[in-house]
Amino acid sequence: MDGTSFYDDNDVFNTYMHSRQRTESPNDTIEKPVIMELIGAIQGRRILDLGCGDGVFGRESLANGCASYLGVEGSQNMVAVAQQTLAGTKGEVVLNTLENWDYPTAAFDLVVSRLVLHYIDNIDLLFANIHRTLLSGGQFVFSAEHPVITSTDKGWQKGTQRQDWVVDNYFDTSERVTNWMGGTVRKYHRTLEGYFKSVQQAGFVIERLREGHPQRENFLTDETYLRRKRIPLFLIMSLRKQ
């Protein structure tokens, strides 16, 4: 399955949402703190959220004073949840894929895409669209599964915690089919160098590159903190259109 039909499988969707909302999820303990730090002040900004999922980032951004929020999301299940999340706010969500959406020119101050890019085949085209849809001086912040993770999942017994992660075929940048959340999904592996080259080619200035170094204060327990220090899960970048 591709990255949108995967989340439209109801069993996968329910498993994912359950996992996403669990205490000490890596999204909440590692990814989100870095994303929020890199974004900085949100007041007055016009935000585009690509692959917005449940829309919680939109609700929080609006509560924190952003000027507008638009989510683009390819899964009907996710759009239904995002519409509920954004009900009563001025936030909007549209059902479309990142590949097919018609990006308006120079329309946003901030484009965010969290944990979606590893589902996209042609990120060069996507990055060009994001560059065009940003205003001059605008910021693009993304997170993706770390290349160490996308290289291969052989050696990982699903349903168990990651241990002694195997990295293999690292420089074979191509699609990967993996079993995850009880379903089978197609992802795209890229090297760190590949991400770097693609954002530069699109014309972005790279301001920050982070690998989700865990911070103790974001964890409830030493056990989870120490476990999360073993294997990098996320690649996170902050880019600028000049």
Ligand SMILES: C[S@@+](CC[C@H](N)C(=O)[O-])C[C@H]1O[C@@H](n2cnc3c(N)ncnc32)[C@H](O)[C@@H]1O
């Ligand atoms: C891991 S979830 C992350 C959701 C949200 N950004 C977050 O961080 O909570 C990935 C999301 O990307 C969406 N997605 C994957 N491929 C997509 C595509 N080609 N176009 C639009 N959405 C896509 C999925 O439907 C799913 O909601």
